[in-house]
Amino acid sequence: MSVNKNIVVRHPKQLTPEWAQTIIGQFSPSAKVSAVDIQSVNLGTTTRLQVYVEHDATDILPREWFVKTPSLLLKSRLITALPRLLHKEVQFYKALADSSPVRVPEVLAAQTRFGRGSTLVMANLTAAGYRPGQTSDALTLLQASQVVEHLAQFHAHYWHNTGLLDQHSWLSGFNASAENHLGSLLAVPLMQRGLKLAGADIPAALHKPALFYAANRRRIMHELAAAPLTLVHHDCHPGNLFWTDSGPGFLDWQLVRMGEGISDIAYFLATALKPELRRDNEQALLALYLQTLTQLGIGDLDEVKLYQRYRAHLSYPFEAMVVTLAIGNMMEDGSNRELIRRAAAAVADHDSFAALGYRAVSD
Incomplete structure (x- = not known):
């Protein structure tokens, strides 16, 4: 190469x-x-x-x-x-x-x-005998379990390896700062536009909390990064997967960074599963993630804390999909709206914005 x-x-x-x-x-x-x-x-x-x-x-x-x-x-x-x-x-x-x-x-x-x-x-993946995922794919429980296990293996491999930031400046430094600054600077106008364009795809009850999130994005991003760090994909939706006879592969590493592993699980479950399937199997999939990390030697994991961090991290896939719609021409519109509906259901189910301080500040 x-x-x-x-x-x-x-x-x-x-x-x-x-x-x-x-x-x-x-x-x-x-x-x-x-x-x-x-x-x-x-x-x-x-x-x-x-x-x-x-x-x-x-x-x-x-x-x-x-x-x-x-x-x-x-x-x-x-x-x-x-x-x-x-x-x-x-x-x-x-x-x-x-x-x-x-x-x-x-x-x-x-x-x-x-x-x-x-x-x-x-x-070319298809020519190699692999099946590229489509953005709006709704994965089965078996597929979801395979992705969760593979993400746990990926996270365990880099767990607490903060030396990666010293070895690879492209993971941090100016690139990461520019991305965070640009995202926070544009968060409110993009969220406003995205909510308007999404219409009925996002329940009205989520509009005020979503705008709270956008207005406080810089603080929230800092809080979501204050955890044991590993390497994360940060964009793990169905369109960034491909499939082989032995399980999934992962595409599109443009947003790779050091972050909290559970953030990848939140992004994946919020975008890749139909809400009904997610609700019925969410706890089992989180338990599978925890179990796989433990088997790979990652200790001192707290199930209750893991769920609370999962709940908070669900806010990011919601933001990502709404902002994608607001910018336009970055994802096929029908697929974008389907992922918005899934992510909106996830944050509503878990009252995710409250986990980020919404009620304490706004009520």
Whole structure:
């Protein structure tokens, strides 16, 4: 995956045979590329392209590639540029993916160039025999259990490893500060717009608490980070999963960071399950997470405290989905609204904003 020559592109027209030759040449200097065919282009926080590369080294590399480049949408590009989200994903694949205990896509090339952006090239999941998840998928109990176990394994692997922040500055520093500052600065207007656009998808009783959350976001983010830290995915919804015969894999590591492990569980259960299935199995899934961590040697875990932190962390997937709707063009609208409805049900079920001080401040 180490690429010395420039492979960073900013527009689909730059995906030429010469560009593909640069990547393949790192694996097989004698291999030849004869054509590159862009089969699909999807725009969101990044530009995502399905590409067919005609070459003669199929014993080494696949012909079907998945490419991520900076978004062609100006609004999305501006929002993701300051915190350098694609750069963070590139760094994850280059520095941590090989040692990760969970399955991630096969990366063929990953590179960042200052001032030019980042490009990530992966093997196409479908061509490799995997099933990419869809954002609005409603997972079964078996699938949910598998994801919870895998997240516990991932969190246990990095538990209390704060040295990661010293080893990998891209996990903290300016990128993280810029992301937090931008999120807090825009929280109120984006929440207001998102609530208006969501309409009946969000019960009216949640509007005032949600605006309280937005107005106090900086404090709340600080409180939600005040816990034992591990590496977290931070965007674990159904569209960022893929499936194999032996269980799930995890995609889209743009928001990876040090955080509290239960935050990933809250994000996942709030977005991936129909409310009825979540309600019926939530406690069992939380118990599975706790049990798996314990079996992996993570001690001093309190079941009551874990639930309280879970309850509080449900606020973030709600915010994330509402803000996604407010910004627009970052997720398919129907899928976005379905995840809003699921997350809204979760925060209502657990009175999550009260866990963040809403009643104490507002009543």
